[in-house]
Amino acid sequence: MTATATHYRAPEGADATFNRVVRWLADHGVNLAGAQNLTVAGRRTGKPQTVPVNLLRLDGREYLVSPRGNTQWARNARVAGTVELRRGRRRRTVALAELDPALRPPIIAEYLRKWGWEVGRFLPEGLSAKPTDDELVRHAASIPVFAVGHTE
Incomplete structure (x- = not known):
């Protein structure tokens, strides 16, 4: 059985507080385990939403992975098509393309x-x-993965 793309674990309690601290640190140039801030326009409100993310570099490419599942930032990024990545004063706007689960x-x-x-x-x-290879295949659809392309 293949997992569905409905998996979502919202940050709450201590995790929400930790995210605010990591977001503040990344805004001030402190690299905590590679964290950067992702800002994307809300798909309904248009208001910017900022969350800390880990940017993965693999084989010369960059990826954003949403281990919490179908998060607000992932849903917003699908609609917007671009996000801003920021660590300290370094900011860049990038295009995102969601990868096929395969x-x-x-x-x-x-x-x-x-x-x-x-x-x-x-x-x-x-x-x-x-994870085992079988676990990865079974759950790939429930973990959004985006390829990062540079626009600026």
Whole structure:
């Protein structure tokens, strides 16, 4: 059975507080485990939403992975097509292209190799922070992955 793209774990309590701290640190140029801030316009309100993300560099490409699942930023990015990535004073606007679930497993595997210790508890049920190939294939549709393309 293949997992659906409906997986979503919203930050709450201590996680929401931690996200605010990481967002503040990234805004001030402090690189906490590679965190950057992603800002995207809300798909309904148009208001900017900013969240910390881990930008994965793999084989000369950059990717954004949403281990919490179909998050607000992922839904907003699908509609907007572009986001701003920021760490300290460095800002860049990038285009995002969501990858087909069949292409996601090796990217998710590398993301979890680097940040599984941080995001493991947000993964869909049945997917571990040190997944097997079968787990990756089964859950790839529930973890959005975006290829990053430069626009500025």
